[in-house]
Amino acid sequence: MTHSQLSLNQATIKYAPLADAVRVTADAGYSSIGLWREPVAEFGLAASVTLVEDSGLRVSSMCRGGFFTLTEGQARRAAIDDNRRAIDETAAFGAPTLVLVAGGLPDGSRDLVGARARVADAIADLADYAQESGVTLAIEALHPMYVSDRAVVSTLGQALDIAEQFPAEAVGVVVDTFHVWWDPQVLDQIARAGATGRIASYQVCDWATPIAQDALLSRHYPGDGVIDFGSLTRAVLSTGYTGDIEVEIFNQQIWDAAWPDVARRTAAAFDAVVAPHLAESARR
């Protein structure tokens, strides 16, 4: 069985070296893979591009840029330069999207408003370069439980307030069910994102409690938690979204499982709780 819109984010099989990740993903019938910069760097950029081309997979997105909440200075400039390299790497794969995780509060800071403003400033430094490179920067709103130490962009609305300062080809947003499902405004903000052509990536995984001891590892297979994938998926698809749909799961138990099993289980979960809503949207 093939999955025309399904992408496996390689972080779901985090411990697989790039060549294994690509093989496992292709063998499991995916159309696409979401890559991370570190394993690509380990394998070598040019060799990675050839590897993926030979596999027949598309690259749905590169993870990740961002982490630019620092105040002005050498470290901030280094972060922005590193984001330019991330744009280059994304373009090398012909991938449409570089995912941006904003970064948390700088050490010792309580200035959330200032950190948020610096995210917008950094994106202003990068937007032209991304657009010239044919890459869309995709601002990812992370769940508010990560606001202090991971990402000061906390809602889809906030991400759109930033993205809309730039052309849609240059800056969009990620809609990740895990991060946004709780938001009373989520359906309206998905519609807003779609209306302005800003949905650069749709990612699906599930929320369940208790929250994992390492809160970053609290993501689950679609269907193993409480998220209503129907309403969210229909909302995204009804805006005309035709891009890949990525499954990205950080979960120690899943990381410890055999990679082919995880790839199969992920596709089966997608087929069970997400794919039916794709067909439903297509019929309308």
Next chain:
Amino acid sequence: MTHSQLSLNQATIKYAPLADAVRVTADAGYSSIGLWREPVAEFGLAASVTLVEDSGLRVSSMCRGGFFTLTEGQARRAAIDDNRRAIDETAAFGAPTLVLVAGGLPDGSRDLVGARARVADAIADLADYAQESGVTLAIEALHPMYVSDRAVVSTLGQALDIAEQFPAEAVGVVVDTFHVWWDPQVLDQIARAGATGRIASYQVCDWATPIAQDALLSRHYPGDGVIDFGSLTRAVLSTGYTGDIEVEIFNQQIWDAAWPDVARRTAAAFDAVVAPHLAESARR
């Protein structure tokens, strides 16, 4: 030293029986105490009222009502009846406010939109009774990390959307720094709440990471985390809020400490990072 607006929520010294909690709070110079229904029931309602009156403390709020996301049926009716009793108990103390925690998704449900609608419906059932009893129902938005298992009301804006369906004397909101500090809209929503007379309670405690293993116990003394109490306190006070300010901390380490020490440490933390902004607001 006395603290004219400071209230100790008794959950901060959770293991203290009511008589100890009242004594410790009064001894530490607080003006007010926030009570929970369970220790009051244990001591007896009439005896509790007398005990608190004799102490000279005000009761800033009763915790808690709510937990009414169930679908229609006997359990839902029982929950709403229990909320009427909670209103009676609040009135017995002459306390202004009953705090409402909405409740999470019912077991097995993924219908967040429906659960949220049922919260508004339950409050509609209770609003007149609260108003006649001289008690304001205070909807508490809880941090989105609690949305699935504790409270489907996740933002101050959402709480206000519900509260504004009723008279301000009947239904208001809690502004709890821990729950709302991350929200990009928080200052606007505090202003909105103040403009319509809806701030029924202001509660302060701090956010720090890592999140505690039991996520409910992740609250900290003001100043021990990353919340900017200046901007939030000035925003609340500038709306004309003159009510008590409660410190409510769920934290195993603090629960395990000696109650008088906790009461003193809490007041000192308040004096250090919250009180300066009260004075500043008063001078304007």
